[in-house]
Ligand SMILES: Nc1ncnc2c1ncn2[C@@H]1O[C@H](COP(=O)(O)O)[C@@H](OP(=O)(O)O)[C@H]1O
Ligand SMILES: [Mg+2]
Ligand SMILES: [Mg+2]
């Protein structure tokens with residue numbers, strides 16, 4: 120397995136801009152701390168430091184380490200605010216006998232990182248501190264107050280494979296997503312469809328409610344405003360879906376695309392990088408149809424929803440209802456998630472409805 124250099128970029132560095140939008144003072148040195156942990160984690164991954172959660176999905180030291188450091192830094196930087204974090208990972212497996220070594224490894228990495236960075240003058244975190252930082256993410260969210268929503272690594276399968284992944288942070292205010300930051304370290308700056316291996320990669324998308332969506336390179340170019348594709352013609356539209364067929368029915372999306380008249384083959388990539396790419400018009404449609412019984416989590420969509428919506432796109436469930444982030448850790452929705460521009464949405468909804476009634480067994 121080859122994990123390339125982009126995996127080592129600083130997570131908090133990626134988050135700096137939008138945090139500054141809401142006037143949170145996280146300084147740049149602090150933001151550098153995750154560089155080192157990801158570099159080390161990358162090496163650990165080569166030693167197959169990938170574990171399986173109770174739902175059989177993978178988690179790596181990188182996922183935990185990212186959650187510890189984002190949680191730690193947010194708590195440090197937001198002392199005056201009531202700090203509530205809804206995040207993907209929990210400490211359950213790390214508290215078991217079998218999780219001991221992984222916990223040790225995370226603690227070691229976090230402490231090495233904090234020490235070599237030096238921004239926070241703190242004594243080394245104990246394993247208990249690490250567990251507590253992870254468990255900061257236990258908030259239930261909901262319709263009152265402010266809640267940060269974190270996916271420390273979205274697209275873990277892509278991360279492990281060396282493909283696309285994202286670090287996704289959103290902010291809920293009274294149940295609405297008001298801020299979204301999506302760092303996509305492996306996404307080419309020009310287009311997801313770029314075939315040139317020398318193209319620069321690493322994109323940061325950020326959106327604030329009412330303020331549009333901006334993209335910049337991860338090494339700090341000036342942000343440019345981005346918009347979703349304006350196409351009204353499905354024949355010109357290409358569509359995104361999960362790389363993993365287990366996450367979204369490829370059969371159903373293929374039937375929808377056919378009905379709609381989409382000519383291009385699907386673009387299959389991991390993570391919310393799909394939302395980022397769509398927000399700048401790389402493709403015009405994103406279809407997500409998890410298999411029966413799967414419940415979508417808010418951290419898998421909050422940042423991406425904000426980035427696409429502020430770029431002029433529409434995100435809804437398969438019934439055309441807007442996504443509701445105010446219900447807690449899960450999104451309660453009808454069947455799937457579809458994303459496109461305002462012009463294409465009515466015909467997309469029609470195609471989805473017809474395909475669902477003809478291919479109910481595809482889910
Ligand atoms: N059976 C399933 N159906 C749909 N989504 C699933 C799934 N199992 C895991 N996922 C979610 O799909 C996300 C990745 O989406 P994508 O397929 O677009 O890359 C995962 O995020 P994590 O990698 O953060 O766990 C996980 O939350
Ligand atoms: Mg996961
Ligand atoms: Mg995720």
Ligand SMILES: [Mg+2]
Nearest residue numbers: 207270272273
């Ligand atoms: Mg994740």
